[in-house]
Amino acid sequence: MTETEPRANPSFGILTGIAWLVSLAVLVAMLITLIAQITEPRIAHHRQAGFLAKLHEIVPAKSYDNDLLDSHFTLTSAPSLGFDAPFPAYVARRGTAVVTVILPAIAQGYKEPIRLLIGITPDGRLAGVSVQNHQETPGYGERMDRNKSSWLDQFFGLSLGNPPDQEWEPRKDGGQFDQISGATITTRGVIHAVRDTLRYYADHRNDILTAAAHPTSGQTP
Amino acid sequence: MKATTGPGIAPTSTGIVWLCLAAMVAPMAASITLISGLFIGLIMVATLLLTIPFRTRALRSWLPTEFHIPSLLLISAGWLTVFDLILSAWLPALRASYGVYLPVLTVATAAVAWRIPTQRPVLRTSQYAAIISGLYLLTLTLLGGLRELLSQGTLLSDAWMLTGAVIAPPALTTPSASYGFLLAGLPPTVFLLLGLVAAAIKAWRLNADQKNKSN
Numbered sequence: 001m002t003e004t005e006p007r008a009n010p011s012f013g014i015l016t017g018i019a020w021l022v023s024l025a026v027l028v029a030m031l032i033t034l035i036a037q038i039t040e041p042r043i044a045h046h047r048q049a050g051f052l053a054k055l056h057e058i059v060p061a062k063s064y065d066n067d068l069l070d071s072h073f074t075l076t077s078a079p080s081l082g083f084d085a086p087f088p089a090y091v092a093r094r095g096t097a098v099v100t101v102i103l104p105a106i107a108q109g110y111k112e113p114i115r116l117l118i119g120i121t122p123d124g125r126l127a128g129v130s131v132q133n134h135q136e137t138p139g140y141g142e143r144m145d146r147n148k149s150s151w152l153d154q155f156f157g158l159s160l161g162n163p164p165d166q167e168w169e170p171r172k173d174g175g176q177f178d179q180i181s182g183a184t185i186t187t188r189g190v191i192h193a194v195r196d197t198l199r200y201y202a203d204h205r206n207d208i209l210t211a212a213a214h215p216t217s218g219q220t221p
Numbered sequence: 222m223k224a225t226t227g228p229g230i231a232p233t234s235t236g237i238v239w240l241c242l243a244a245m246v247a248p249m250a251a252s253i254t255l256i257s258g259l260f261i262g263l264i265m266v267a268t269l270l271l272t273i274p275f276r277t278r279a280l281r282s283w284l285p286t287e288f289h290i291p292s293l294l295l296i297s298a299g300w301l302t303v304f305d306l307i308l309s310a311w312l313p314a315l316r317a318s319y320g321v322y323l324p325v326l327t328v329a330t331a332a333v334a335w336r337i338p339t340q341r342p343v344l345r346t347s348q349y350a351a352i353i354s355g356l357y358l359l360t361l362t363l364l365g366g367l368r369e370l371l372s373q374g375t376l377l378s379d380a381w382m383l384t385g386a387v388i389a390p391p392a393l394t395t396p397s398a399s400y401g402f403l404l405a406g407l408p409p410t411v412f413l414l415l416g417l418v419a420a421a422i423k424a425w426r427l428n429a430d431q432k433n434k435s436n
Contacts, residue, residue, distance in 0.1 A: 017288035024292060028299035035303050039310035046313040135321065137407065 051132075055090060058119035058128035059100045064092035071215040075103075075208065080196045082106025082113065091212040092119075098212050100127045103201065107193035110136055110185050114144070118197045122209060125159045128152075129194055136186055143180040144190070154178055160198040168195040240336045241353060242419055244329040248361055250408040251322035253372070256379045258365020260319055262358030265326055268300045269354045272334045273347050281339065293331040301327055314382040368410065 048069060055068050072088045081087075082105060090102040100119045107114040112135040119127035129152050131144045143149040154177060169175025170187045179187045201208060248265060252258035275296050281289065301323050308316040333353060339346050370376055 014285065014287075016283070017285045020284055021288060021291055021295065024295055028295060032299060032302050032306070035306045039306045042310035043306070043313075046309070050313065050317065 054117055054130045054132055055092075055102060057130040058102055058117060059092040064094050064099050066091075066093045068092055073211040073215045075204070075211065078200055081193070081200055089208070089212075091215050093212075096213075098122050098209060101201070101208055101212050103197055103208075104132070105193045105197045108185070108189035109134055110183065112136075114186070114189060114193075116190065116193055116197075118194060120198065120201050123159075124198065124201060124205070125157055126155050126194070126198070129155045129190075131190075136183065143183070144186075151178065151180060155194055158198075160195075160202050165195075168192065237333075237336045237338070238422070240332055241357075244332045245357065245360070246412070247325035247329055248322075248357070249364060249411040251319065251325060252361045252365035252368065252411070254369040254379055255362060255366035255377055256315075256382060257319045257322075258361040258363070259358070260315060261322060261326065261365075262354075262361040264301070264304055264323065265330060265361075266351070266354040266358055267304065268297050268326060268330045269334055269350050270347060271300050272297050272330060273337065273350045274343065276334055276337065276339050276346060277343050290331065290335055293334050294327060297330040297334065298324075298327045301330075312382065315379075318379065318382060364411065371410075372407075 052069055059068070068090060071093070072090050074086045075083075075089050076086050077084050078087070081103070087104060089104065092099045092102070100121055102117055102119045105116045105118055107116055114134040114136070115132040117130045117132050119129070121127050131152070134144060136144070143151045163176045166174070167176045168191055170177050170179045170184060170191060172179055172184060173188070175191065177187070177191050248261045251261055272293060275292060284292070305316070305320060305323050308320060334350070337346060337350055337353070366376060
């Protein structure tokens with residue numbers, strides 16, 4: 001700081017300012033901690049409800065009779081789906097029969113990864129795809145929102161080989177899938193993630209169905 | 222408007238107009254629907270009004286100038302975090318859709334709070350801040366509504382988020398709504414609009430100056 005630069009009160013030094021900033025930070029942190037504790041139970045409740053709503057986009061509530069949030073099982077790492085560590089999957093059952101297995105997958109987004117939930121019936125057909133969360137550019141990302149667009153519906157009923165391997169691409173790249181206009185990377189990322197999940201399911205079908213028959217119950221991870 | 226004088230960084234009337242325009246950029250980009258514009262505007266009003274009390278002359282007189290901006294950033298970031306938590310708890314759908322834009326308001330509010338001319342009594346400063354943030358609210362809501370109409374062909378399509386519901390009822394859309402004017406929903410449109418508004422203000426001022434001269 002030069003002599004010419006005026007200051008509010010030269011008799012108080014940098015130390016006063018630092019002390020003020022530190023005490024302000026402590027006060028702000030205390031306020032945030034207090035509010036966080038008050039809001040925590042409600043936020044946890046909404047998070048579970050929100051996640052269940054996402055699962056219901058894939059398996060309608062009437063199609064199964066187990067406690068979906070409570071029926072998860074752990075799969076070992078699957079680098080092709082973006083998981084380097086064991087990850088949870090979910091199973092919807094009616095009685096003892098598996099209706100749908102729901103696997104998470106991480107798709108390549110424009111900037112950030114897109115977290116998907118992919119429902120597969122025991123015979124390997126897609127029951128549905130829903131986006132758990134994404135950070136795509138506002139305006140593009142909405143096309144992946146089931147409430148605003150039917151873009152994700154085009155995956156329903158497809159399986160590995162239907163369409164053939166080389167057609168799991170956006171139309172622009174010679175594939176058979178509609179594109180989110182202007183968002184090729186996002187479109188391609190989601191399509192490939194869905195295809196890779198089907199491949200993973202095909203490769204590990206027995207392990208997955210065995211694990212799905214005995215899901216662990218307990219707190220949703 | 223009379224320009225206030227002060228040491229180096231003190232606000233001037235032109236300074237605050239341009240600063241307000243610049244601070245507008247991030248909130249504007251985030252206002253993609255009428256409701257999101259209203260939401261971002263309201264949060265900005267609340268944060269600004271809660272930050273202004275820390276701009277009193279008393280505080281400024283003993284706190285070294287270097288610490289003014291960091292303090293304001295800390296305070297506005299703190300309030301925004303509090304709002305974020307409250308929204309997550311009581312308006313989860315609104316938070317899920319537009320909550321990601323809250324951090325961009327930190328710098329915008331801190332900058333406006335810093336530039337607002339402090340007056341005696343403190344209430345006058347708060348009135349000034351209320352007028353500025355009220356105009357922000359109005360502009361963001363209008364621009365958000367306009368973008369929603371252009372890009373989706375809907376209006377108030379996300380009003381249900383204000384009820385606190387987690388699951389969306391089907392939104393009302395017109396058949397022509399499925400293919401809107403995509404560009405209007407993307408950030409560039411708002412920057413173009415901001416440029417046009419700034420140019421219009423500049424032209425108006427030049428015009429006014431010339432009239433003054435000829436009189």
